[in-house]
Amino acid sequence: MRVVLAEDSVLLREGLVRLLEETGAEVCAAVGDGTELLAAVAEHRPDLLITDVRMPPSHRDEGLKAALEVRATYPGMAVLVLSQYVELTYATELLAGASSGGGVGYLLKDRVARFADFADAIGRVAGGATVIDPEVVSALLANRGAADPITSLTPRESEVLALMAGGRTNAAIAKHLVVSAGAVEKHISSIFAKLGLAATGDDHRRVLAVLAYMQQR
Incomplete structure (x- = not known):
C-alpha cells in the first residue's frame, strides 16, 4: 500500500511515518501543508491519502479542503482524515462525497496511539470501506x-x-x-x-x- 501523509507537526509526522511502515505501507511522501499535499498526490498517485484536518497557513480546514479536492480529482483514491477533536461539520463534508468511490475515513488522533485500531482502520479504508471514529458516532447519537x-x-x-x-x-x-x-x-x-x-x-x-x-x- 502506497501512502501520502500530510501533517504539519514534524514530530507527529515522523511518528506516523514509522507507524505506517510498521504496517507494511510505503510512505511515498510526508508533507506539511495542503499545497504540498496536492502536489505529492499528483506526483505519486498513492493508494491512500492520510491528512490532518487543520493545516497551515490558517490551521483551520486546509487539510480537509485538500482532501475534498483529492476526492473530486481522483474519485477512486482512499482518503483518511485525522482530527484532534470531534468536529461533526468536517466529518459531514468528507462523508458527503464518499459515494464517488474509494474508501473514506475520519479518525481522532487519539486513535493513532492505539496501533491495532489505526492499522485496522487504514487497512479497511484502503480496501474501500467507510470508517468513522466511534467517538464521532457517539456524538452523532447523543445529538x-x-x-x-x-x-x-x-x-x-x-x-x-x-x-x-x-x-x-x-x-x-x-x-x-x-x-x-x-x-x-x-x-x-x-x-x-x-x-x-x-x-x-x-x-x-x-x-x-x-x-x-x-x-x-
Missing part, C-alpha cells in the same frame, strides 16, 4: 432530539449502528457482539425500518445512508 426516530433504537441496535458506521461487515459485527449472523441481520432490518431507510446489502452505502439521515435532523 438527537427526543422526537428523532434514532431515539427509538434499542441499546443493542445503537451498538450495531455504531459498528456499521465503523465500516464493519455483518460477520464482523456478529463476532464483536458474540451473537449469530442472523441476529445481526434482524437488528439491521429493525434499524432501517425505524429510520425509514431501505435496507441494502452494500455496507458502504448503508453506512452513508444512516449517517446522512442522522445529520439531516
Whole structure:
C-alpha cells in the first residue's frame, strides 16, 4: 500500500511515518501543508491519502479542503482524515462525497496511539470501506432530539449502528457482539425500518445512508 501523509507537526509526522511502515505501507511522501499535499498526490498517485484536518497557513480546514479536492480529482483514491477533536461539520463534508468511490475515513488522533485500531482502520479504508471514529458516532447519537426516530433504537441496535458506521461487515459485527449472523441481520432490518431507510446489502452505502439521515435532523 502506497501512502501520502500530510501533517504539519514534524514530530507527529515522523511518528506516523514509522507507524505506517510498521504496517507494511510505503510512505511515498510526508508533507506539511495542503499545497504540498496536492502536489505529492499528483506526483505519486498513492493508494491512500492520510491528512490532518487543520493545516497551515490558517490551521483551520486546509487539510480537509485538500482532501475534498483529492476526492473530486481522483474519485477512486482512499482518503483518511485525522482530527484532534470531534468536529461533526468536517466529518459531514468528507462523508458527503464518499459515494464517488474509494474508501473514506475520519479518525481522532487519539486513535493513532492505539496501533491495532489505526492499522485496522487504514487497512479497511484502503480496501474501500467507510470508517468513522466511534467517538464521532457517539456524538452523532447523543445529538438527537427526543422526537428523532434514532431515539427509538434499542441499546443493542445503537451498538450495531455504531459498528456499521465503523465500516464493519455483518460477520464482523456478529463476532464483536458474540451473537449469530442472523441476529445481526434482524437488528439491521429493525434499524432501517425505524429510520425509514431501505435496507441494502452494500455496507458502504448503508453506512452513508444512516449517517446522512442522522445529520439531516
